[in-house]
Amino acid sequence: MKNIIEVKNVEMHFNMSKEKIDNLKEYFIKLFKRQLMYEDFVALDKVSVNVKKGEVFGIVGRNGSGKSTLLKAISGILKPSAGIIKVNGSIAPLIELGAGFDLDLTARENIFLNGSVLGFSNNLISEKFDEIVEFSELRNFLDVPMKNYSSGMVARIGFAVATMVKPDILIVDEILSVGDFLFQQKCERRINDLMQGGTTVLIVSHMLEQIRRLCSRVMWLDKGKTKMIGETKSVCDAYESCV
Amino acid sequence: MKAQIETFKRYKYLLINLIEKDIKLKYRRSVLGILWSVLNPLLMMIVISAVFSNIFKVNIENFPIYYLTGSTLFNMLSETTNYSMMSILESSSLIKKVYIPKYIFPLEKCMFGLVNFLFSMIAVAFMYVILGYPIYWTVLLFPIPVIYTLVFSIGLGLILSALSVFFRDIIHLYSVLLTAWTYFTPIMYPYDILNDKIKIIMHLNPMFHYVKYFRDVLMYKTVPSLETNLLCLSIAFGTLILGILFFKSKQDKFILYI
Numbered sequence: 449m450k451n452i453i454e455v456k457n458v459e460m461h462f463n464m465s466k467e468k469i470d471n472l473k474e475y476f477i478k479l480f481k482r483q484l485m486y487e488d489f490v491a492l493d494k495v496s497v498n499v500k501k502g503e504v505f506g507i508v509g510r511n512g513s514g515k516s517t518l519l520k521a522i523s524g525i526l527k528p529s530a531g532i533i534k535v536n537g538s539i540a541p542l543i544e545l546g547a548g549f550d551l552d553l554t555a556r557e558n559i560f561l562n563g564s565v566l567g568f569s570n571n572l573i574s575e576k577f578d579e580i581v582e583f584s585e586l587r588n589f590l591d592v593p594m595k596n597y598s599s600g601m602v603a604r605i606g607f608a609v610a611t612m613v614k615p616d617i618l619i620v621d622e623i624l625s626v627g628d629f630l631f632q633q634k635c636e637r638r639i640n641d642l643m644q645g646g647t648t649v650l651i652v653s654h655m656l657e658q659i660r661r662l663c664s665r666v667m668w669l670d671k672g673k674t675k676m677i678g679e680t681k682s683v684c685d686a687y688e689s690c691v
Numbered sequence: 692m693k694a695q696i697e698t699f700k701r702y703k704y705l706l707i708n709l710i711e712k713d714i715k716l717k718y719r720r721s722v723l724g725i726l727w728s729v730l731n732p733l734l735m736m737i738v739i740s741a742v743f744s745n746i747f748k749v750n751i752e753n754f755p756i757y758y759l760t761g762s763t764l765f766n767m768l769s770e771t772t773n774y775s776m777m778s779i780l781e782s783s784s785l786i787k788k789v790y791i792p793k794y795i796f797p798l799e800k801c802m803f804g805l806v807n808f809l810f811s812m813i814a815v816a817f818m819y820v821i822l823g824y825p826i827y828w829t830v831l832l833f834p835i836p837v838i839y840t841l842v843f844s845i846g847l848g849l850i851l852s853a854l855s856v857f858f859r860d861i862i863h864l865y866s867v868l869l870t871a872w873t874y875f876t877p878i879m880y881p882y883d884i885l886n887d888k889i890k891i892i893m894h895l896n897p898m899f900h901y902v903k904y905f906r907d908v909l910m911y912k913t914v915p916s917l918e919t920n921l922l923c924l925s926i927a928f929g930t931l932i933l934g935i936l937f938f939k940s941k942q943d944k945f946i947l948y949i
Contacts, residue, residue, distance in 0.1 A: 462947065463947075470857065470858065470859050470948060471858055471859050471860045472858045472860045473860070475858065523789075523790050524790035525786070525787065525788065525789070525790050525946065526946060527943045539790070541788065541789050541790070548785055548789060550712055550716070552716055552719070553712060553715070553716070557712070557715070560708055561705075561708045561709070561712060563704075564702070564704040564705035564707075564708045564709075565705055565785065565789055565791065566789070567701045567702060567705070568704070569704050570704050570707070570708070
């Protein structure tokens with residue numbers, strides 16, 4: 449099968465000391481004192497992975513192991529310092545639900561705003577509007593400003609918008625842990641549906657049983673390095689016995 | 692290039708929805724709503740006219756119209772660039788989470804500024820009627836200086852938005868600069884009262900040319916010469932190209948600083 453995501457020797461470096469300077473005064477003082485030195489932090493170290501079309505690929509690892517950095521690099525938010533990332537298809541990022549929401553606007557307005565953040569046209573969103581509302585089960589709250597929503601309600605709308613059109617790749621970062629368990633089940637069903645339709649899914653989660661249930665292959669990242677890539681069971685077992 | 696046009700088409704709706712959002716949020720919960728865009732310049736005009744024609748005795752024919760035309764156009768520059776400057780910082784939560792072409796944000800703020808400007812033009816039209824000021828056919832040319840100013844503002848906005856990500860000082864510095872710029876543009880006083888030296892320096896001010904052009908077509912039934920047009924055009928597009936190049940070279944680093 450064809451690789452839909454190819455990550456080859458990707459490195460991600462952050463310069464820890466320099467990032468904190470955000471005003472001219474500090475910049476010139478540091479420049480003068482010759483303190484503008486690099487303090488290199490390697491978030492991803494020569495990570496390579498290929499994901500095939502239709503796979504559900506999980507990423508596990510402890511906090512700060514580079515999981516989210518990798519997802520951000522794949523979705524194009526971060527440019528890798530070295531290495532190549534090739535993605536053949538459209539990506540729906542669910543990195544944080546409701547990223548495109550303005551909480552002063554109502555849910556109705558936000559559905560359009562968030563849809564266009566994901567690159568959908570207004571016509572398409574109007575077409576799918578009822579479906580989105582139906583899925584989120586929030587019809588009675590449509591014209592309420594979203595600042596009055598609970599985080600679970602925000603997540604419902606976010607998930608419904610992001611999955612309304614079948615994307616080639618769905619990126620899911622920890623979001624299935626929001627909402628009540630009935631809604632979580634609903635989300636999992638939706639992800640399963642998408643998978644049946646050939647969507648590739650990337651999942652980051654700390655809930656190992658969720659990874660075991662959903663994923664076909666798993667990658668274990670540790671301090672920016674690939675520790676293991678393989679069958680769900682073997683990687684999860686190894687990870688669990690180590691933690 | 693072709694790919695970039697495709698991306699722009701894809702995010703066209705984002706641009707439209709963001710403008711709509713800004714308009715809605717600006718006037719939400721104000722009783723007079725969008726009418727403020729018209730009222731505000733009118734009220735300002737009354738204050739400034741009272742001060743300048745009574746206290747400072749500035750001698751300009753039709754001072755209210757003179758001031759209103761100048762200040763409306765200059766306001767567009769100041770709104771568009773100010774909003775653009777903050778646009779990347781304000782959208783940081785979005786930029787960190789979703790891939791969006793980043794120029795959308797400063798561009799959107801400039802378009803929002805243009806919309807506000809068009810509302811203020813209603814105030815200008817209103818004053819023309821109230822004061823019975825003659826309307827010449829050259830009025831029809833008014834979009835030309837507006838486009839020059841807008842293109843110039845987009846270029847400047849791109850530069851400011853990228854700079855403010857790396858150096859937040861720019862935000863404070865620019866507000867002072869903008870005030871100085873307002874006074875260095877003949878908005879409340881006539882160009883003729885300046886001495887020869889300052890007149891020469893004045894020609895380096897892009898806004899001087901745009902405001903003059905704007906008044907020429909709106910008030911003085913004058914069609915600006917080809918040279919004037921070429922000058923205005925090259926300032927505008929020169930700034931735009933500079934802005935695009937600068938923004939492009941910096942945009943990949945934004946995420947590390949916001």
